[in-house]
Amino acid sequence: MRAIGIILAGGNSHKMKELARKRAVGAMPIAGSYRAIDFALSNMSNSHIQKVAVFTQYNARSLNEHLSSSKWWDFGRKQGGLFVFTPAVTAENSLWFRGTADAIYQNLDFLKSSHEPYVVIASSDCIYKMDFNKVLEYHIEKKADITVVCRDMPEGENVERYGTIKMNEECRIEDFEEKPIVAKSNTISCGIYVIRRRLLIEMIERCAEEDRYDFVRDVLIRYKDQKRIFGYKIKDYWKNIATVEDYFNANMDFLKPEVRNYFFRQYPDIYSKVDDLPPAKFNVGAHVSNSLVSSGSIINGTVENSIIFRKTFIGTNCTIKNSIILNDVYIADNTYIENCIVESHGTIKANSYHKGENGIEIVFEDGERYQM
Amino acid sequence: MIKKEMIAMLLAGGQGSRLGVLTSKVAKPAVSFGGKYRIIDFPLSNCINSGVDTVGVLTQYQPLRLNTHIGIGIPWDLDRNIGGVTVLPPYEKMENTDWYTGTANAIYQNIDYIDSFNPEYVLILSGDHIYKMDYEVMLDFHKQNKAECTIAVMPVPMEEAKRFGIMITDENRKITDFEEKPANPRSNLASMGIYIFNWSTLREALIKEETLPNLDFGKHIIPYIHEKGLPMYAYEFNGYWKDVGTLNSYWEANMELIDIVPEFNLYEEYWKIYTRSETLPPQYYAPGSVIERSIVGEGSEIYGKVYNSVIGCGVTIGKDTVIKDSIVMNNTQIGDNCELVKTIVAENVTIGNNDRFGFGDSAENETDPHIYNHDLVCIGEKSVIPDGITVGKNACIFGITTPEDYENGSLPSGKTMNKAGDMR
Numbered sequence: 142m143r144a145i146g147i148i149l150a151g152g153n154s155h156k157m158k159e160l161a162r163k164r165a166v167g168a169m170p171i172a173g174s175y176r177a178i179d180f181a182l183s184n185m186s187n188s189h190i191q192k193v194a195v196f197t198q199y200n201a202r203s204l205n206e207h208l209s210s211s212k213w214w215d216f217g218r219k220q221g222g223l224f225v226f227t228p229a230v231t232a233e234n235s236l237w238f239r240g241t242a243d244a245i246y247q248n249l250d251f252l253k254s255s256h257e258p259y260v261v262i263a264s265s266d267c268i269y270k271m272d273f274n275k276v277l278e279y280h281i282e283k284k285a286d287i288t289v290v291c292r293d294m295p296e297g298e299n300v301e302r303y304g305t306i307k308m309n310e311e312c313r314i315e316d317f318e319e320k321p322i323v324a325k326s327n328t329i330s331c332g333i334y335v336i337r338r339r340l341l342i343e344m345i346e347r348c349a350e351e352d353r354y355d356f357v358r359d360v361l362i363r364y365k366d367q368k369r370i371f372g373y374k375i376k377d378y379w380k381n382i383a384t385v386e387d388y389f390n391a392n393m394d395f396l397k398p399e400v401r402n403y404f405f406r407q408y409p410d411i412y413s414k415v416d417d418l419p420p421a422k423f424n425v426g427a428h429v430s431n432s433l434v435s436s437g438s439i440i441n442g443t444v445e446n447s448i449i450f451r452k453t454f455i456g457t458n459c460t461i462k463n464s465i466i467l468n469d470v471y472i473a474d475n476t477y478i479e480n481c482i483v484e485s486h487g488t489i490k491a492n493s494y495h496k497g498e499n500g501i502e503i504v505f506e507d508g509e510r511y512q513m
Numbered sequence: 514m515i516k517k518e519m520i521a522m523l524l525a526g527g528q529g530s531r532l533g534v535l536t537s538k539v540a541k542p543a544v545s546f547g548g549k550y551r552i553i554d555f556p557l558s559n560c561i562n563s564g565v566d567t568v569g570v571l572t573q574y575q576p577l578r579l580n581t582h583i584g585i586g587i588p589w590d591l592d593r594n595i596g597g598v599t600v601l602p603p604y605e606k607m608e609n610t611d612w613y614t615g616t617a618n619a620i621y622q623n624i625d626y627i628d629s630f631n632p633e634y635v636l637i638l639s640g641d642h643i644y645k646m647d648y649e650v651m652l653d654f655h656k657q658n659k660a661e662c663t664i665a666v667m668p669v670p671m672e673e674a675k676r677f678g679i680m681i682t683d684e685n686r687k688i689t690d691f692e693e694k695p696a697n698p699r700s701n702l703a704s705m706g707i708y709i710f711n712w713s714t715l716r717e718a719l720i721k722e723e724t725l726p727n728l729d730f731g732k733h734i735i736p737y738i739h740e741k742g743l744p745m746y747a748y749e750f751n752g753y754w755k756d757v758g759t760l761n762s763y764w765e766a767n768m769e770l771i772d773i774v775p776e777f778n779l780y781e782e783y784w785k786i787y788t789r790s791e792t793l794p795p796q797y798y799a800p801g802s803v804i805e806r807s808i809v810g811e812g813s814e815i816y817g818k819v820y821n822s823v824i825g826c827g828v829t830i831g832k833d834t835v836i837k838d839s840i841v842m843n844n845t846q847i848g849d850n851c852e853l854v855k856t857i858v859a860e861n862v863t864i865g866n867n868d869r870f871g872f873g874d875s876a877e878n879e880t881d882p883h884i885y886n887h888d889l890v891c892i893g894e895k896s897v898i899p900d901g902i903t904v905g906k907n908a909c910i911f912g913i914t915t916p917e918d919y920e921n922g923s924l925p926s927g928k929t930m931n932k933a934g935d936m937r
Contacts, residue, residue, distance in 0.1 A: 173795030174811070212587060396797070405794040405812060415588070417787050419779035420548035420808040420824075421796060422771070427805055429798040436549070436795075436811055439780070448795070 144277060145221075145257045145338070146185040146193035149241050149356075150178055150265035153199040156302070156384035159503045160482065164203035166383050167195075167265025170450050170467050170485065172395040172404070173435040176207050177382055178265040179413045182214045182223075187409040188273035190261060191221030194251050196244040198228055198237060213414045224251065240354030246345050252338055260341050262356075264332040268391050269379040270404065270411070271333070279373050280335045286368040287340075287361065289314060290333035292375050302384070303329035304357055306372055314370045317362045328372070330357075331379055378403055389482060389501050392448045392465050396431055418451055426457055442472075456491070471510055478504070515595055517630040519652055519709070521565045522620055523556055525640035526573030526613050531759045533884040534893035534911045535859055537933070540572065542640030543579040544763075545842040545860065547770050547779065548823050549810040551582055552757060553640045554589075554788045557598070561589045562784055563648035565636060567596030569626055571619045573603060573612060588789045601626060615727035617734045621719040627712065635715055637708040637730065643766055643777065644705075644754040645784050651748045652709060661714045661743040662735070664688065665707035667750045677703030678731050680747045688745040693731060702747055704731070705754060714743060753777040761887040764857060767823045767840050771806050791843070792826045801832070810843070817849075831866065848900070855906075856890040864892075865900035873905040876927035885909050885929070893933060 150167035157166060167178040178195070185193050193216060197204050204225075211223035226248045228237045238244035245252070252260065259280070261273045271290070280288040291306050300321075306328045307316035316325065334356075344360050353359035361370060378400060382388040394400045404411055418437030423429065428443040437452035442459030449455070450467045456474035464481045466472070472483075473491035480497030481504045483489065488508035495504050529541025536544060542553035553570075560568050568591060572579055579600075585591075586598035601623050603612050613619035620627075620637070627635060634655065636648055646665070655663040666680050674695070681690040681700045692698065708730060718737050725733055739745060753776050757763040769775055779786060792812035798804060803818040810826035817834030824830070825842040831849035839853045845862040847853070854871035858864070870890045878885035885891060885907045892898070893911030902919050904910065905926030912932025916922070924930055 174793050401794070401797060401814075405792075411793075413793055415790050415793070417588070417785050417790075419786070420810045422780075422808045423804040423806065423819075424773055425806055429804055430802065431800045432798050433795040434798065434809075437780070444798075450795075 143257050144190055144259035144261045144273065144335070145252075145255050146190040146273075147245065147260060147262045148178065148181050148185075148193060148195045148265050149244065149262065149332075150195050150204060151198040151238050151241070151244055152264075152266070152383075154266075154383040157388065158385050159505055160385065160388070160484065161200075163200070163484065165197060165199045165201060165265070167197070168204040168207055169266070169382060169388060171268060171382070172392060173433045173448055173450055175411060175413045176204075177268065178204065178207070179214075179411055180268050180270070181263045181265055182216075183409070183411040184263070184269070184271045184273065185261065186214045186216065186412065188261075188271075190273065191216070191218055192224075192255060192257070193221075194224040194226055194248065195265070196226050196238065196241075196248065198244070201225075201227055207414055210414070214412050226251070240359075241356035242345055242348045242359055243354035245341070245356070246349045246354075249342060249345060252342050252345075255338065258338055260336050260338050262334040262336070264381075266383050267331060267333075267379060267381050269331070269375075270377065270409070271375070273333075273335070276333070276335050276373050280371070283312070283371045284369065285371040286336070286364075287370045288335040288373050289317075289361065289370060290331040290375060291328050291372045292331055292379055294327045294329055296327065298327065300324045300327055300329050303381070304332075304361075305329055308372045312372050312374070314361075314365055314372050317357075317365050317370075319357050319362065328374070330361075331375065332381075334361075335373075385482070385501055385503065389465060393446075395433060395448065396446065416451060441474075442476075450485070515630055517567050517596060517632045519565060519634040519636055519648075520567040520569065520596070520627065520630050520632045521556075521560050521636040521638055521648070522623070522627070523553070523560075523568055523570045523638045523640050524616055524619060525553060525570050525579060526619060527639075527641065528574040529641060529758065531884055532757075532763060533760055533881065534891050534909055535760070535763070535857065536575075537911065538575055538894055539578040540574045540576060540640075543575075543582055544757075545825055546643065546757070546763075547767060548808050548825050549790065549843075550786060550788045552643065553579065553582070554786055555643050555645070556638045556640055557583075557589045557591070558784075558786045559644070559646050559648060560636075560638075561591060561787070563646075565648055566591065566593055567630055567632075568598045569601045569623060570598060570640070571601050571613060571623065573619075576600070576602060582789055584789065588787045590787075596630065599626065615729040615733075617719060617722070617730050618728035620715070621723055621728060624716060624719065627716075632712050635710050635712045637706075637710070639706045641758065642705070642754060642756055644750075645752060645777075645786075646707070646750060646754075648707075648709075651707075654748045655709045655746065658685075658687070658746045659744060660709075660746040661711050662738050662745045663709045663748050664735070664745065665705045665750050666702040666747045667705055667754055668701050669703045671698065671701050674698035674701045674703060680704060682747045686747045686749065688739070688747050691735065691739070702749065705750065706730075714738065760857065760884060760889055760891065764840065764855075764887070764889055768821065768838070770823060771808055771821060790826075799832075817847075817851075825860070842894075853890075855888055856892065858892045859894035859896070861895045862892050862898070863896075864898045865902070867901045868898055869903045871906055872903055873923075873926050875906045876925065878907040878909070878927045878929065880929045881909075882907075885927075896933070 216223035427440040434449045435451040452469040462479040467485035472489045483504045487506040525542040591598040794812045799816040809824040813828040816832040827844040834851040839856040842860040847864045848866035856870040888906040897913040903923040909929045
């Protein structure tokens with residue numbers, strides 16, 4: 142591959158509500174066994190990008206733990222590898238990343254010391270499969286300066302939290318609006334960009350000189366008429382998970398056979414850190430219907446239309462409906478949970494009742510853990 | 514200079530012929546166990562959990578699956594700069610090129626490998642037992658007693674002692690005598706096939722005895738050391754230990770895992786069992802599926818009903834299919850409306866719709882009654898079973914079969930059908 146990868150995983154979203162307390166969005170658990178960033182990392186690995194930098198800043202513990210070894214995504218190579226960059230104090234600079242462009246600027250040496258001609262930039266909070274080689278081919282064919290991966294959202298869907306794009310018939314981007322109040326287009330940017338490495342360095346340096354820090358606003362939007370910026374439209378599954386609702390729905394999508402088939406059974410695979418947990422276990426009294434259950438879990442109760450993450454214990458006579466139970470949760474007997482996301486490592490006392498009445502309730506319980 | 518206090522040599526070359534069709538294409542240590550594991554995961558995990566980071570794995574019989582599984586040892590953290598896991602097949606020499614003719618002969622042929630680590634002690638393990646054991650504690654025992662050889666033993670019921678190699682010890686657990694499968698056992702301490710030797714002693718014994726045919730630890734090396742009067746001790750182990758050498762004991766050991774709190778608990782945090790995970794996604798349970806008293810590996814999709822069973826990774830179980838008291842290994846696809854009772858289905862098998870296994874009156878297996886018994890049905894890897902077939906008890910199917918292979922759409926109890934060539 143002729144590109145290096147950058148994954149922007151710094152962000153926090155207040156739309157994640159309490160879920161953001163524990164971790165960056167990129168470290169959010171997805172589909173029972175994965176983390177959101179696995180999708181970007183696996184896509185890079187499967188596109189034969191060998192050198193990838195992850196820029197992170199907000200509450201990075203969980204993410205760092207997940208990225209503690211690069212071998213799961215096959216980045217453990219002498220050539221290239223996986224690099225995690227957090228803000229650092231230097232002689233010139235003691236600031237946090239003030240934006241995506243600033244994050245790249247503060248780590249410009251990574252770009253300068255590479256020799257690959259192109260850079261693929263992706264965000265850590267999207268669920269998708271993509272061969273970046275195809276985007277790169279398109280980029281070269283269009284003689285583009287920057288290529289932005291974009292996607293049409295269904296008519297009527299609220300796109301105000303995305304960047305919206307208008308393209309001409311050549312697919313050159315004419316208009317780019319970040320988080321518009323009234324959107325003029327339902328084509329949104331997926332937050333995936335291909336750009337020549339030297340051009341990126343040049344533009345990021347210029348941004349820094351002008352005290353501009355945001356890649357979308359200060360590079361894409363500011364230069365949209367000067368530079369040849371093209372859109373690469375995708376039609377496959379793609380979902381951003383940076384709100385509680387979208388996070389919930391993205392997980393629930395995996396209950397659909399076509400989504401599971403697309404991600405789990407079709408080439409290429411999505412990789413994740415291996416946890417070495419025993420198979421899931423179902424004791425007498427377990428009833429599981431239309432649900433995903435991950436390894437290390439022990440189920441004694443009823444589970445319907447739910448996603449049970451790793452190492453969950455569900456006690457006797459419990460009912461879990463239409464909910465997401467994150468990693469390592471202990472749910473004691475006779476508990477009822479509906480329309481909830483139960484935060485990881487929680488311990489739910491016996492006879493509890495949690496029901497999200499208006500939308501999804503986030504359950505944050507740090508009860509005392511009983512011995513399993 | 515490289516120096517390791519103790520290295521392990523894991524004997525994984527055996528065929529395990531009493532597992533029948535399960536080992537016709539794979540070595541016994543590579544046979545699936547407990548949904549997602551393979552038998553060799555247990556000794557390998559024990560090694561790394563005990564701090565033994567150098568393991569030579571001696572392979573000979575059907576090593577492909579085993580080699581693929583071990584790879585460079587990543588799942589067990591045995592990918593090391595110095596040491597780690599090394600697969601040791603037999604190799605050609607200037608003279609006396611030979612297969613591994615016995616357990617000790619295999620070690621003898623790899624003296625150079627062991628010497629390269631300059632170890633004080635060598636731990637000999639076999640790759641076909643299910644147990645969790647801290648070899649470091651055993652080594653402490655060995656050192657404390659200033660032993661030249663320590664043999665792990667476990668107490669067995671007196672009436673079963675005649676099936677084992679029995680150690681007779683004094684009150685300090687010093688071995689005074691031993692007997693192989695004695696008619697009238699004088700002790701109930703059975704050897705588990707786990708030895709710690711001082712390398713210098715073992716090395717000398719191997720070289721002295723090299724010319725003996727089928728050089729074996731139990732038959733030659735232990736007697737040699739005993740005759741020399743060197744101190745040998747028995748290290749008593751009282752945990753779970755299971756020899757899964759026969760189809761029935763293999764089936765039983767799997768079934769024991771689904772007890773509410775199994776005697777052999779895989780869910781303990783402090784002694785994890787590691788394995789190569791080929792699949793990662795969670796399991797899916799469709800509406801209308803039933804799952805009770807079972808364990809299921811990653812990525813399986815269950816549309817039918819599963820009771821008292823061990824299901825591997827990437828398995829699909831079709832709608833209205835009922836699985837009872839069975840073992841289904843990785844990546845097997847089972848169609849709709851089937852019924853499986855006490856059936857062991859190996860990896861990558863395709864079963865059609867409306868098939869029934871384990872039905873009819875029991876009959877002894879015609880060709881290998883010592884292998885296929887206890888009413889178990891066994892289906893070899895990569896077999897294909899067409900729609901609407903009924904298979905009896907103590908039966909075995911191996912290979913790609915078509916409806917024409919089955920008279921009246923059935924394979925009666927006790928029959929063996931082999932369409933795959935070489936098979937035991």
